[in-house]
Amino acid sequence: MTTPYRIHIAPNSTGLWNIKQSEEAAKTATETLQKDLENHHVFLNNVGFHDHMPHHLLALYGTGASVADIQKAHDLRHPLQRPVVSQHQDAVKDLITHWDHDSEYLGKEEYYLDFLAYFQRVIERDGYESVVKSHLLKGDDSANDILLRLHAGVVHPLIQLMYGLEWKQPAIAAQAFAQTCVHNVEGLDQLLLASEQQANTIPRSTKMPSLLSMYEKVKADPQLAGSVRMEDESKIEDGIIQRAREPMIAILEQVHVEPEELDERIAEMFHAMILVASSAAIHPPHHVKYDFFFMHHVNSALMYLTINSQPWLSTADKVRLLEWKIRLDLVQYAARGCPAISLESIESYVPKQPSEESVREIGKRLYDFGDDGHAIKQARATAICHELMVEYKDKSWEVLKDESTWKKIQHMVVDGVEGPSVLYVRSTGFDEAWKVNTPMGFNRIYADSNSRTFLAKTRRRDLLTFCALCRLEVAAHQKLSNHILSNFTY
Numbered sequence: 001m002t003t004p005y006r007i008h009i010a011p012n013s014t015g016l017w018n019i020k021q022s023e024e025a026a027k028t029a030t031e032t033l034q035k036d037l038e039n040h041h042v043f044l045n046n047v048g049f050h051d052h053m054p055h056h057l058l059a060l061y062g063t064g065a066s067v068a069d070i071q072k073a074h075d076l077r078h079p080l081q082r083p084v085v086s087q088h089q090d091a092v093k094d095l096i097t098h099w100d101h102d103s104e105y106l107g108k109e110e111y112y113l114d115f116l117a118y119f120q121r122v123i124e125r126d127g128y129e130s131v132v133k134s135h136l137l138k139g140d141d142s143a144n145d146i147l148l149r150l151h152a153g154v155v156h157p158l159i160q161l162m163y164g165l166e167w168k169q170p171a172i173a174a175q176a177f178a179q180t181c182v183h184n185v186e187g188l189d190q191l192l193l194a195s196e197q198q199a200n201t202i203p204r205s206t207k208m209p210s211l212l213s214m215y216e217k218v219k220a221d222p223q224l225a226g227s228v229r230m231e232d233e234s235k236i237e238d239g240i241i242q243r244a245r246e247p248m249i250a251i252l253e254q255v256h257v258e259p260e261e262l263d264e265r266i267a268e269m270f271h272a273m274i275l276v277a278s279s280a281a282i283h284p285p286h287h288v289k290y291d292f293f294f295m296h297h298v299n300s301a302l303m304y305l306t307i308n309s310q311p312w313l314s315t316a317d318k319v320r321l322l323e324w325k326i327r328l329d330l331v332q333y334a335a336r337g338c339p340a341i342s343l344e345s346i347e348s349y350v351p352k353q354p355s356e357e358s359v360r361e362i363g364k365r366l367y368d369f370g371d372d373g374h375a376i377k378q379a380r381a382t383a384i385c386h387e388l389m390v391e392y393k394d395k396s397w398e399v400l401k402d403e404s405t406w407k408k409i410q411h412m413v414v415d416g417v418e419g420p421s422v423l424y425v426r427s428t429g430f431d432e433a434w435k436v437n438t439p440m441g442f443n444r445i446y447a448d449s450n451s452r453t454f455l456a457k458t459r460r461r462d463l464l465t466f467c468a469l470c471r472l473e474v475a476a477h478q479k480l481s482n483h484i485l486s487n488f489t490y
Helices: 023-039 053-062 067-080 089-097 099-104 109-126 128-136 141-150 156-166 170-181 192-199 211-220 235-252 259-280 292-299 302-308 315-335 343-347 359-366 374-392 403-418 463-470 478-485
Strands: 445-447 454-456
Touching: 023 053, 023 067, 023 170, 053 067, 053 156, 053 374, 089 099, 089 109, 099 141, 109 128, 109 170, 128 141, 128 156, 128 170, 141 156, 141 170, 141 192, 156 170, 156 292, 156 302, 192 235, 192 315, 211 235, 211 259, 211 315, 235 315, 259 292, 259 302, 259 315, 259 343, 259 374, 259 403, 292 315, 292 374, 302 315, 302 374, 343 403, 359 374, 359 403, 374 403
Parallel strands: none
Antiparallel strands: 445 454
16 A cells, blocks of 8 residues: 555556556565665755656666566665655654745755655645645745746656656655755746746737747747857856846747647647757767756656646646646757757667667667666657657657657667767757766776676666665765766766
């Protein structure tokens, strides 16, 4: 039985991939997820990198991975994870008694466990569905603030909630709410909230244009397209907000989803994000590499298929959440330097290991890859979007039509992380971003379990694997691991 304190995964509960898993795999997923809940902080270290373990384990389980693959993913990451800290009992009591005191604790990672305790108790009393509606979607200042934080941190809190809702796990939902509360707003109020408020004042006589045309509008606006510089620490806050806030809002306020087109607009959003991300991943003569930020926007797109199937959410709330996603996708496109969008570049891609496998099967190559789960999550999202497109053949916005094109995209997902250098490029619209080298000469290093010597393997390029298999203590090696992790994860 699932509770805010106990995770239970059943063999027939595999999420949107919709397969049957084994009893043994379900048991392993349950046990490893419970260990993560009880033992790990939401942040991997002291500089804000995230714990991806729940997403990783469920993405593996939900796509049919074996017991060994699931257990291995847990065991590789566990030594790196930051342990939970003690609760501040006064803070927990204060939050439970006076939620309007939340501003004293919001955005402070040391209160993660306190927020977790708070949400576990509220969910135990009211259910996670009620918490979504009261704490995220109520529409008052408090809920809007939490909704903004949900979209911060490269949408990691949103992805956590996505998996909680998809698997109907109150405990994972509680983790997501707590994670949301220890993030900052990151300037998103000046774009997402401001553009929503502006959009609500505009009379609508026509439907929103195609999403692809809106991406092109962003790229065609010289002030907006030139607002971000590679040296900006925060491309959104230091670039867009400081130099082109009004042009950005002028485009974002055009986002308006009619209730009757909700299903199709979800599919269009998903398709557009994969098209944008896959186009940006090709930058000759460099090896194919997905943009770190676009990859997260692809992975989080599954959220909207899940929320659209929730009978306890109103259509208005589903529409609002989708509009926020579309706006954030457009903001992220501008923030990453507006890379070219080209079907031709995708169609001309030559996979490193061509095969006749299905889109699903190609992605399964990532089961034992040894990263922190980004890759299998993207392969899962790509396959589900590919299957979703069957319902929207011949729509004017459907650019990715051919089976061969979708197979190439999935090969790109695999080839991108298996190839040389870093796993992902950050801000693919800038030539400078492609001038990346693997830090410190490491090349997915792993430890030989017998001799403890280190050998370079082309399929083991993630330094997280190096740290985990060496059983390094994160606290004792914080400088080293921070330097390494900054090039691989967030």
